[in-house]
Amino acid sequence: MKVGFVFGLLLFLLVVPLSAQQVKSVIPYRMVGGKMIVDMSVNGQVRSFIFDTGGQMALTGELCNELNIPVVDSVKITDVNGKEVGLPRVVVSSLLTLDGQINFSGVPAMKLATPSPFECFHADGLIGSDLLKDLIVEIDSKTKTITVTSAEKASNVSLRKMLPFSGKGFMPIITLQAGAGNSLIALFDTGCPGFLSLKDTDYENLRSGGAFQMMSEGVGGGSIGVGGMTESELSYRVEFPLLSVGPTKFKQVTAETSTPPYTLLGVKLLGYGKVTIDYPRRRWYFEAYEQEFDLAGKYYNVNLQVKDGDLVVATVWSAMKGVVEVGDKVLKINGKPVGKYDFCESIVSGIPELKAKKKTKLTIQTKQGEKVIVYQKE
Template identity: 30%
Template sequence: MKLLRIILLTVPFLFAFRKEVSAQSIPSLNQGGTQQESYFTTLPYELVKGKIVITVTVNGKARKFILDTGAPLSITESLYDELHPATLGNVEIADQSGKKDSIAVVRVPAVEIGGVTFSDVPAIVAKNAKILFECFGVDGFIGSNLLRNSIVQFDDRNKQVTLTNDASKLSLSKKKSMPLELTPGQSNPFIKVYLKKGKQTVSDNILFDSGADGFYEISMNSYKLFAEKSTVIDSVVKSFGSYTGGLYGTSIAQENYMMKIPEFVVAKMKFTNAISRTTYSKESRIGSKVLNYGKATLDYKDKLFYFEPYGGVTVADLSEKVWPIQPALGNDKMIVGIVWDQSLAGKINAGDEILSYDDLDYSKMSVCEMIVTERKSEKEKAMLVLKDVKTGAEKRVEIEKK
C-alpha cells in the first residue's frame, strides 16, 4: 500500500476524506457510550482549511482531533502504540477515492470532550493517514459512532460546538426540523436536500460530512440520474483527470463534471447558483462550508436535523467565478489535477508541476505547507509558472476566473 499521494486542492483548497466501514469480523462500530447520564458542554473549535479541530483528552493528555461526522472514531498509529488498546477485529474501509483496504479496529478506553467522557468506543487505526494527521497536527477523528447518542450543534459564527443528551436545552423547534437518517454500521448522518430549477425538483439523500470542507459534492450516480431525467443542473463542464485521493493513494483518472445548480435547498434554507463537482463516492455530501450560513444541529438520538440561518436570512446567492484548473498534490509536488477550461488545451496539461501560483512559491514548500497554506486573493487573474509534464520545460501561463 502507498501513503496518500494525491490530494484534491481547490481554490480555496479542499482536502476531504470520506470514510465508510464495512464490518467483517465485528458486528458494528456503534458500541460504547458516555459515563455521564446527563450532560451539556460547549467547547471552542479552530477552523483549519475547513477542518473543525477540537481539543479532547485521551490517556490524560490534551490532544487535537478533527470533528468529522462522515467518519468513525479514528486514531493515529502513534496514539495506538501509546494506548495499547484491545483489538476488536478488522474492517474493510473505503476512502473518498473509492480505494479499499482492511485495517484494525480497537476499543478506546476513554475520550473526554469538554468534561464528557466517552468510554469503550471502537476506533479504526488510520495507519495510512499519517500525512493528514501530521499536517493538521491532530491525533485522529472524532466520528459519528462516538456521537450517535448525542445532540451536536455547530455554531460557526462563534466557532463552538455543543454536545448534549437533552435537545430541550438548545431551544430547538421541531416544526423546523427534518428527518436525519443514520447508517447502521457507524451512524453516519444523512439528510434530504432538493435541487430545483423552475418547476423541476429532484431530491438527493446526502451525507452531512463536517470533515469535508466544501459545500455540495454530487455523487456521479446522482449526477447521471439528474442529468438524464431532469433539467435542474446548468452550465455543465466536463473534464478528465485524477484530482482526488485518500487513505490508500491516488484515484485513477476518470471523467469529472463541474456544474451550477440554480436552487439548492437544505431544510428551509435556499442557496442559489451553487457550484458543485462530482465525486466517485457512493453518496453525495455537504461539507463544513454550509456552516457559514447558520447553526446546524444533528440530533442523533431522535434522528432529526435542524438548520437555523444566521440573522433569519433564508436565501443565499453563491454565485462565483471559478479558476479554470484544480491543483492537486501528486508525488509530493503541486501539480495540475484537472483542466476545466478546454481553451487552455496545449498550454496546460493535467500533471504539469505548479512551481508557483502567483505569490505562492510551491517549489520551496514542504508537503504540509502545500496542504495547509490557503491562497487568499481577490484578483481575477493569476500567473502560473509550470514545469511541463511532457517536455520538462518551464512555462508561464496566465489564467483567469470565469
C-alpha cells in the same frame, strides 16, 4: 473518511454524573485547512481530532503505538474516494471532553495505517458520528463551538427547520431538493471542506431532470482519503440554479463530481446557519441566518497541488484542455522561478504567490515544451 459497511458491534458507555438529568459539554473548535479540529483527552492525554460527522471514530497508528492501545479486531470502510479499506480496530479506555462533563468509556476506533493521513492537520484521529449517536450535537460557526447534550429531551429548535434522517443507521443523511421535483440524498459531512460535493451517480440521475447546468469538464484527481490519493479521473463542474435545504434556498450552487458513497453537504454550510443533530431521534435541523442565499462564484481553470515539493497541475478544466495536462510542473509564477513547497503548508495555508493577483501568469513545463498560461477564475 466516509464509512461504508462496518463489521462488528459499536459498544461503548457514555459516562456522566448520576445526579444530572441532562448533561452538556461545550467543545471549542478551530479551522485548519478546511477541517474542524477539537481537543479531547485520550486515556488521560490531551490530543487533537478532526470533527467529522461523515466519518467514524479513528486513531492514527502513531497514537495507538504511543499509548499502547491494542488491536481487538478489524473493520472494513469505504473512504472519501470510494476505496474499500480494511483496517484494524482498537478500543479506547477513556475519551473525555476537556471540561470533564462527558466521558466515553470503551470506545471502538479504527487504527489508521502509518504514516498518518492527518499529519497536515496536526490531528491524531477522527471524532465521528458513531461516537455521537446517543447525543444531541449543536454546531455554531459564529462562536466556533460544538455543544454536546445528553438526549433526555428533544431539541427546542422548531420542527419547521427539521429534516429527518433518510434511510437507516446513525449517519446524518438527509434529503435536499434540487430545483423543482428533484430529490438529492446527501450526507452532512463536516469533513468535506466545500459546500457540496456531488456523487457521480447522482450527477447521472439528476442530469436528465434538468436539475443543474453544466459548467465545465475536468480531468484530474487529488482527494486525500484513508485509502490514499485518487487517481486521475473525469469530473464535472455543475451549477444548481436552486438547491433547497429544508425551507432555506441556495441559488447558483456550484458542485464538482467525485466518487464518495454519498453526495456530501460540507462544512461551508455552517457559514450560513447553525446545525443541530438529534441523533437518537434521527432529526437534523438547520437554523439559517437568512431565508435565501446566492452562492454565485468563479472557479480556477486548473487546479494545482504540491507533489514531491513541486507545484504541479492536478486538474485540467475545459478552458485549458489540450493546453496543459495533469502532472505538468509549474516552473515560474509571474516570471519568477518557483522553489520547493511543503505539501502540508500548501493544504493549510495555500501557495502565497497565487494569492497576490486575480490573474497569475504561470510558466509550465509540458510535453511540448514550456508554455505560459493565465491562471484565473472563470
